[in-house]
Amino acid sequence: MKISLYIPCFNASLYIKRCLEGVFNQSINIDEVLIIDDGSTDNTVQIASKFDVKIISHESNKGLAAARNTAIKNSAGDYIASLDSDCVPEKNWIEKLIHEFRDNKIAGIGGMLVEGYQDKPADLWRAVNMPQHWGNELTYNPEFLFGSNNIFRKESLLKVGMYDEALGNNGEDHHISQKLKSMNYALIYTPAARAVHLRQDTVSSILRTHWNWYRMFHEPVNIENLKFRTRYNLRTSRDRIKEDIRNRQYKLLSIDLILPADQFIRDIRYFVRKR
Template sequence: MKVTVIICTNAPERYLDIVGLIESLISQTYTNIEIIIIIDQIIELYNRFISDSFFSDNNKIIIGLSDYKGLSNARNTGVKFSSGDIIAFIDDDAIAKQDWVCNLLKNYSDPSIIGVGGMMKPLWVSGFARWIPEEFYWTIGCSYKSQCLSKCNVRSNFGSNMSFRREIFDVVGFFDPNYGLIDNNLRTGEETEFSIRALNRIIGSRI
């Protein structure tokens, strides 16, 4: 199966983070991957990406500009650009372990499974943050203490590490732009709403 990995960004300050993320995706143990970077409405940032040979000279990388503002619209633009059988999403400040894509794919041998996610660990760049207990790591988009660490059915996965079969979008539509981050407006819930809609529409499906 071909896997599309979608990265959405509207943060010029994360440019070097995305370089590190791309390097981690290029070195995946699973190689049938296309990488799509969608810039959320910032034309200057889009021009920086397309003029950088690190991105533009790699035939696995597609760079696009979202027509409408917001994370949900950016994700939807990435899905429309995609050609993979599995669509995976990862945040622009994340680093993927070498077997990330391979481990996601292992679960799709079961046809009832429509979506797969996994653990996200914080990478402290300025030293371990003792002020935040592990129970609250969900507030920074990471796996948290008391979360199930074994394979299990869930309502939805965090957007920083989630994937779906491509045909799910054909069946249930796209992420609802009424939810999700817009600029610094910390709206959430687009992954949850989409996942619930998919589970309700597709009888017997699991995430």
């Protein structure tokens, strides 16, 4: 059994050193580590080159789905793990992921992403409203495996045609999970495999990320979808306000309140661009 691990990177100089230190401190051996540099303009490559990694660079930014496909095509492992560049895996992360491959119908295992920063309102809002995990219980066939930390059988990814590069930077993890399920593969989520998320947000950046996450949900390319998304965001805002008041998370209310207007403006801009 050979394990490859890849880290897709775009201007990741703030985090990549800590990420790689965690990767090279795993409790079991990783046979190869690939850095997929997606057109970075900072010193990501220079930092990564100080480690025992294979670096593959795109000449321009092609998006996360394309970076994942580059990794799959250039990996030598039977199993291919993925870790975001702003994440630090716990020491037994890979060991806990591999442990769940109990039969050949299991195509992939996903771990828990723990938010490392939750003091500022934007970071806490992300932790509460945009978690990248499925809770504290081992779960068979969750809705999908988050792309931030997972491992797949390479053979399974190849059989479903790899990632859809048209999706760019968001939704590719959900899409590949659905393709695997449609071919009767199983997925497992294990909270025992943990990685810490180093990202820190501002109000502006978290609202932008929220919109990007849900861009393909009733994509705002026509009036009906615009109406649906507006109603949906209003309901979401209302529900989050109620929940935050109930939990005494008062510092999150300002983001809850501006969410519908912010997302509507982004939807309109996208709608106009697509016409």
